[in-house]
Amino acid sequence: MQLTPSEISEQIKNRIKNFEVSTNASNEGTVVNIADGVATVHGLSDVMSGEMIEFPGGIYGMALNLERDSVGAVILGAYEGISEGDTVKCTGRILEVPTGDALLGRVVDALGNPIDGKGPIETTTSSPVEKIAPGVIARKSVDEPVETGLKAIDAMVPVGRGQRELIIGDRQTGKTAVAVDAIINQKNSGIKCVYVAIGQKASSIAAVVRKLEEHGALDNTIIVAATASDSAAMQFIAPYAGCAMGEYFRDNGEDALIVYDDLTKQAWAYRQVSLLLRRPPGREAYPGDVFYLHSRLLERASRINADEVEKLTGGRVKGKTGSLTALPIIETQGGDVSAFVPTNVISITDGQIFLETDLFNSGIRPAINAGLSVSRVGGAAQTKIIKKLGGGVRLDLAQYRELAAFAQFASDLDETTRGQIERGRRVTELMKQKQYAPLSTADMAFSLFAANEGFLDDVDAAKVVDFEEAMHAYVKSNASELVAEINDTANYNDEIAGKMKDALTQFKANGTW
Amino acid sequence: MAEKTTIARPYAKAIFDLAQGEGKLGEWSEALQLLSAIAADADFSVLAGNTSIASEKLAELMASVAGEKLVAGGESLVKLLVENKRLNVLPEIAEMFETLRAEAEKTIEAEVVSAFEVDAAAQDKIKTALKNRLGREVTLTCKIDESLMGGAIVRAGDLVIDGSAAAQLKSLASAMSR
Numbered sequence: 001m002q003l004t005p006s007e008i009s010e011q012i013k014n015r016i017k018n019f020e021v022s023t024n025a026s027n028e029g030t031v032v033n034i035a036d037g038v039a040t041v042h043g044l045s046d047v048m049s050g051e052m053i054e055f056p057g058g059i060y061g062m063a064l065n066l067e068r069d070s071v072g073a074v075i076l077g078a079y080e081g082i083s084e085g086d087t088v089k090c091t092g093r094i095l096e097v098p099t100g101d102a103l104l105g106r107v108v109d110a111l112g113n114p115i116d117g118k119g120p121i122e123t124t125t126s127s128p129v130e131k132i133a134p135g136v137i138a139r140k141s142v143d144e145p146v147e148t149g150l151k152a153i154d155a156m157v158p159v160g161r162g163q164r165e166l167i168i169g170d171r172q173t174g175k176t177a178v179a180v181d182a183i184i185n186q187k188n189s190g191i192k193c194v195y196v197a198i199g200q201k202a203s204s205i206a207a208v209v210r211k212l213e214e215h216g217a218l219d220n221t222i223i224v225a226a227t228a229s230d231s232a233a234m235q236f237i238a239p240y241a242g243c244a245m246g247e248y249f250r251d252n253g254e255d256a257l258i259v260y261d262d263l264t265k266q267a268w269a270y271r272q273v274s275l276l277l278r279r280p281p282g283r284e285a286y287p288g289d290v291f292y293l294h295s296r297l298l299e300r301a302s303r304i305n306a307d308e309v310e311k312l313t314g315g316r317v318k319g320k321t322g323s324l325t326a327l328p329i330i331e332t333q334g335g336d337v338s339a340f341v342p343t344n345v346i347s348i349t350d351g352q353i354f355l356e357t358d359l360f361n362s363g364i365r366p367a368i369n370a371g372l373s374v375s376r377v378g379g380a381a382q383t384k385i386i387k388k389l390g391g392g393v394r395l396d397l398a399q400y401r402e403l404a405a406f407a408q409f410a411s412d413l414d415e416t417t418r419g420q421i422e423r424g425r426r427v428t429e430l431m432k433q434k435q436y437a438p439l440s441t442a443d444m445a446f447s448l449f450a451a452n453e454g455f456l457d458d459v460d461a462a463k464v465v466d467f468e469e470a471m472h473a474y475v476k477s478n479a480s481e482l483v484a485e486i487n488d489t490a491n492y493n494d495e496i497a498g499k500m501k502d503a504l505t506q507f508k509a510n511g512t513w
Numbered sequence: 514m515a516e517k518t519t520i521a522r523p524y525a526k527a528i529f530d531l532a533q534g535e536g537k538l539g540e541w542s543e544a545l546q547l548l549s550a551i552a553a554d555a556d557f558s559v560l561a562g563n564t565s566i567a568s569e570k571l572a573e574l575m576a577s578v579a580g581e582k583l584v585a586g587g588e589s590l591v592k593l594l595v596e597n598k599r600l601n602v603l604p605e606i607a608e609m610f611e612t613l614r615a616e617a618e619k620t621i622e623a624e625v626v627s628a629f630e631v632d633a634a635a636q637d638k639i640k641t642a643l644k645n646r647l648g649r650e651v652t653l654t655c656k657i658d659e660s661l662m663g664g665a666i667v668r669a670g671d672l673v674i675d676g677s678a679a680a681q682l683k684s685l686a687s688a689m690s691r
Contacts, residue, residue, distance in 0.1 A: 012689070015688065015689050019685050023664075024674075024675055024680075025672060025674040025675075026673055026674075026675070028668075028672075028673045043671045044671060045670070045671040
C-alpha cells in the first residue's frame with residue numbers, strides 16, 4: 001500500500017492527537033549484576049513475584065526471586081545492551097500474553113509477539129501466563145473424543161476432550177509426527193489447536209508450519225515458538241503462554257488442543273534459570289519445584305462445565321462446555337522412562353502413548369507400543385463404533401505379544417495359537433499408517449471391522465496395507481451411504497454391522513489389491 | 514553489594530536500637546557519617562589493609578581522627594569493627610542506619626530533578642503533595658538537569674514520578690513507531 005505525503009502527515013497528526021500526556025509514577029531499581037540472562041536488581045521495593053519489569057531499551061524481564069536486599073529477574077529477550085547500573089522499572093503487571101481468535105493461523109514468540117511477518121495481531125484480550133487451574137466444582141468429566149485420525153491411537157489409547165495424554169519416546173521415534181497428525185485432523189472438527197515448540201531448531205518449526213499450511217490446518221492453529229536460540233527464560237515460559245492462549249478458547253465454551261513439544265527441554269531451560277538464580281539443585285540438578293513446574297501447567301488442561309463457561313463469559317455463552325486437551329511430549333534418553341522428568345510427567349498425565357525406536361526401525365509407524373501405552377480416561381470418550389470394534393484389536397495384539405516369541409516355531413504349534421500369531425501379525429500391519437493421512441471414523445471402523453471379523457485372515461501379511469487402501473476406496477464409492485452414516489452418527493448396531501459385513505464381502509469378491 | 518548489606522544489617526540494627534534507646538539518633542547518625550568518611554579515605558584504607566599494624570592501634574587511630582565528635586560508645590563500635598575486619602562495610606552501615614532512622618521518624622528524602630529552578634512556592638507544593646502520598650515528612654533536595662527540557666522528575670526512595678518533557682517525548686516516539 002502506498003501512502004501519499006498528505007496521508008502520512010494526517011496519520012501522524014492523528015497519533016499525536018490521540019497521544020495521552022501523563023506523568024507516570026513507578027517503582028525503580030538499579031541493575032547490580034547481570035550475567036547469562038539473569039539480573040540482580042537493587043531496589044524495586046514494590047515488585048510482585050512474576051511481575052514484568054522494564055529494562056532500558058524496551059526489554060522486559062520477569063521478577064522471580066524476591067530477596068531481602070535484591071530481586072532476581074530473568075530477561076526476556078536480548079540482554080547484551082543491559083549493563084550494571086541501568087535503571088529498571090516496575091510495570092505493575094504480571095507477565096501476560098495476548099489471547100483471542102486473531103492469533104489463529106499465526107506464529108508468535110513466548111510473549112505473543114508475531115514472528116511470521118504477517119503484521120501486527122489485532123486482539124483486545126490478554127491473559128496472565130501463570131494462572132490457577134479450574135477447581136473441582138468447575139469441572140466436568142471427559143466424555144467427548146478428540147479424534148486424532150490415527151487408528152492405533154483412536155482404537156487403543158483414545159484421547160478425550162480435556163484429557164492430558166503424554167507422548168513419550170526417544171529421539172526420532174515420531175513423537176512430533178503423531179502430534180502434528182492430531183492437529184491436522186482437527187481441520188474440520190472445530191477444535192482449535194496450539195502448538196508450542198520449545199527449544200527446537202527454527203528449521204524444524206518452519207517445517208511444521210509448512211506442513212500444517214499444506215494440509216489446511218494452520219488456519220485454526222496457533223504456533224508458539226521458543227527456538228533453541230531464544231533465551232532459557234523464553235523457553236521456560238513458552239508453555240504457559242501457549243496454555244493461556246488455549247485457555248481463552250476453553251473459557252469461551254470452545255474446545256482446544258495444545259501440544260507441548262517438548263517438556264524435557266522446558267525442564268532443562270528451567271533448570272538453567274534456577275541454577276543461575278542460585279536456587280538449590282536437587283536430583284539431576286533440577287530445582288525442587290520441577291514437579292510443580294509441570295503439574296501446574298498440565299492441570300490447566302481440563303474440561304469445564306457449562307455453568308463455569310457462563311460465569312467466565314459473563315453470560316455471553318450459555319449451555320456450552322469448554323475443554324483444553326493437552327498432548328505433552330517428553331523425550332527420553334535410551335528408552336529410560338524412570339528418569340526424573342519422564343516419571344513426573346507420566347504420573348501427572350491421564351495416560352501415555354509410548355513410542356519405541358525398535359518398532360520405528362522395523363517399519364511400524366506410528367511406532368506405538370500397544371502394551372505400555374494406556375489412556376486412563378479416554379475410554380469414556382470414545383465414539384460407540386470405535387469403542388466396540390477397537391477392543392478386539394487390542395486383545396489380538398496383547399495375545400500376539402505373548403506368543404510372538406514362539407512365532408519362529410510356528411509349525412510345531414497348535415491351530416489356535418498359530419491363528420492368534422497370524423491374526424496378530426496382520427493387526428500389527430493394519431495399525432501402520434502413513435504420516436499426514438488421518439482417517440475418518442468410517443474408514444477406521446472398516447479397518448477395525450475387517451480385522452475383527454477375520455477378513456484379513458486370508459490376506460498375505462505383506463499385503464495388508466494395500467488391502468486396506470483398496471478397501472477404503474471401495475467402500476467410499478460403493479457404500480457411500482453407509483460411510484456417511486457412520487461418519488455422522490458413529491453409531492454401531494447389528495444393522496450397521498450387517499451392512500459393513502456385506503460391503504466387505506462384496507469387496508473381497510470383486511476388489512483387487 | 515547484596516552480601517555487604519547482609520553483613521551490615523545486624524550492625525546497623527544494633528546501633529539503631531542502642532541509639533533509639535538512648536535518644537541519641539542524631540549524634541549517632543553524625544558519628545557514623547564521619548566514620549564511614551574516614552573508612553573510605555584512601556590513606557586510611559591503605560593503613561587498614563596493612564597487616565603489620567595491630568588492630569588496637571588501628572582502632573585508636575580511627576577514634577583519634579574522629580576525635581571529639583565520636584559519640585559515647587562509638588569507640589567500642591570502632592574496636593569491634595576492626596577486630597572483625599568489617600571496616601569496609603561502614604558506608605553500608607551508615608546508609609542502613611539512615612534508612613532505619615527515616616522509617617522511625619517517618620521522614621523521607623526526596624530529590625527533584627527539573628529543567629529549570631524550582632521556586633519556594635512550587636517546592637512547598639511538591640512537599641505537601643508528596644506528604645499526602647507517602648504519609649511522611651519530606652525533605653527536598655533540588656537539582657537542575659537541562660536535558661529534561663521541561664517538567665520534573667521526583668525520586669523518593671524507589672518511587673519515581675516522571676513528569677519530564679523528555680520522558681513524554683520518548684513515550685510519544687514509541688507510540689508513533691508502534
